[in-house]
Amino acid sequence: MPFLRTAAARRTGLALSAAAALALSGLTLAPTAGAQPAAQPPTTPHSRTAAQPLPDTQSLPAARRITTARSCAVGTRPGMMACQAVKVTAGANTLARSTGSVGAATAAPAGYGPADLLSAYALPADGGSGATVAVVDAYDNPDAEADLATYRSTFGLPACGSADGCFRKVGQDGSATALPAPDRAWSEEISLDLDMVSAICPRCRILLVEASTSAIDDLGTAVNTAVSLGAGYVSNSYGGGESAADSSFDSRFFDHPGVAITASAGDAGYGAEYPAASQYVTAIGGTTLTRDASARGWGETAWAGSGSGCTSWDPKPAWQQDAGCAGRTISDVSAVADPSTGVAVYDTYGGDTGWEVFGGTSVAAPLIASVYALAGTPPTGSYPASFPYAHPAALNDAAGGSNGSCAGSYLCTGLPGYDGPTGLGTPAGTAAFQG
Numbered sequence: 001m002p003f004l005r006t007a008a009a010r011r012t013g014l015a016l017s018a019a020a021a022l023a024l025s026g027l028t029l030a031p032t033a034g035a036q037p038a039a040q041p042p043t044t045p046h047s048r049t050a051a052q053p054l055p056d057t058q059s060l061p062a063a064r065r066i067t068t069a070r071s072c073a074v075g076t077r078p079g080m081m082a083c084q085a086v087k088v089t090a091g092a093n094t095l096a097r098s099t100g101s102v103g104a105a106t107a108a109p110a111g112y113g114p115a116d117l118l119s120a121y122a123l124p125a126d127g128g129s130g131a132t133v134a135v136v137d138a139y140d141n142p143d144a145e146a147d148l149a150t151y152r153s154t155f156g157l158p159a160c161g162s163a164d165g166c167f168r169k170v171g172q173d174g175s176a177t178a179l180p181a182p183d184r185a186w187s188e189e190i191s192l193d194l195d196m197v198s199a200i201c202p203r204c205r206i207l208l209v210e211a212s213t214s215a216i217d218d219l220g221t222a223v224n225t226a227v228s229l230g231a232g233y234v235s236n237s238y239g240g241g242e243s244a245a246d247s248s249f250d251s252r253f254f255d256h257p258g259v260a261i262t263a264s265a266g267d268a269g270y271g272a273e274y275p276a277a278s279q280y281v282t283a284i285g286g287t288t289l290t291r292d293a294s295a296r297g298w299g300e301t302a303w304a305g306s307g308s309g310c311t312s313w314d315p316k317p318a319w320q321q322d323a324g325c326a327g328r329t330i331s332d333v334s335a336v337a338d339p340s341t342g343v344a345v346y347d348t349y350g351g352d353t354g355w356e357v358f359g360g361t362s363v364a365a366p367l368i369a370s371v372y373a374l375a376g377t378p379p380t381g382s383y384p385a386s387f388p389y390a391h392p393a394a395l396n397d398a399a400g401g402s403n404g405s406c407a408g409s410y411l412c413t414g415l416p417g418y419d420g421p422t423g424l425g426t427p428a429g430t431a432a433f434q435g
Contacts, residue, residue: 066091134231184350220253266307270404286337302401308420395425
């Protein structure tokens with residue numbers, strides 16, 4: 001499908017800081033140390049303008065008082081990516097417990113589990129057989145396979161290990177033995193991603209490709225390796241600043257027709273990040289997901305931390321028709337990301353306690369990649385990012401909420417129809433993700 005090679009326009013609205021964006025929902029985040037910082041974005045009104053420290057206090061109702069922290073530290077080194085996982089560090093016991101776990105209800109982990117997510121997004125429980133979903137992250141999680149086994153057995157999902165060929169872990173060059181150094185922060189991201197693929201597509205094969213560092217060159221190489229090893233669906237739960245080098249990264253790493261590639265939009269509110277800004281990926285925003293009395297049984301609004309924006313460097317794909325941005329607009333679609341309505345994850349590496357609750361658009365990216373897998377093989381030569389634009393009625397419209405200040409524009413406000421924080425909406429079955 002052809003692309004519109006339109007120069008990215010600069011807009012004049014002011015971007016709200018991450019602290020203010022998160023405060024709009026009563027949820028704020030605290031930074032934690034990580035091995036690698038994220039990139040310094042270009043200074044534009046609608047892009048991430050700096051590595052913004054996130055506050056460590058919040059004001060939630062007493063019954064749901066939590067504190068959170070980013071798994072990966074953000075920083076200013078160009079070309080470095082940060083993972084988009086946000087962990088609940090205190091108060092997880094005040095959140096709803098997952099349904100569908102095996103054993104006593106009192107032992108169910110806090111946070112949404114597979115049954116909750118399949119219900120919220122009207123997804124089948126037995127699809128995806130034969131499909132391979134790749135998770136691309138930086139560094140090694142030595143406990144990845146063992147922790148994945150615990151998650152799956154807890155929720156009664158079929159086993160998925162290296163012995164039966166369901167799970168495979170390789171380095172960025174495809175080697176199963178030359179793995180990168182382990183890293184606690186990225187291990188949390190890896191566990192989150194693997195658990196979300198399992199929750200949505202338990203019959204999918206899972207390929208974990210671990211990049212040597214969090215540099216975009218290494219992560220992009222890992223994307224190429226994932227595709228070369230047969231993955232039809234590739235999840236990227238990381239981001240950094242967009243730049244003039246994006247077109248080069250696009251052609252080298254993300255232009256894979258016939259492969260569904262997803263990328264997290266970010267966790268610091270209004271502002272564009274890469275690789276979500278790439279014309280070749282499906283940019284994934286974040287929502288607050290709660291049970292309600294509607295016919296669906298669930299309601300969603302824009303999460304205050306969701307990334308969104310109008311890119312400065314990346315061209316607008318032909319299927320994206322919003323009038324307020326000449327370049328690529330973020331996001332395309334969305335899914336749950338608010339830590340206060342987060343998901344259950346099992347992670348033990350580096351002293352983690354096991355069951356934890358996570359949010360961030362790192363939840364949404366592997367979730368949507370797995371929905372693509374449930375939807376079936378994309379046609380040869382297609383760009384799956386275009387599929388939801390052909391089927392907008394087959395999505396849940398997540399209206400309400402905001403992720404920043406842009407003079408009331410759709411770029412930072414959850415409005416009926418298309419908007420920046422939630423895109424076209426969230427899955428209502430798989431029809432919107434079919435070519």
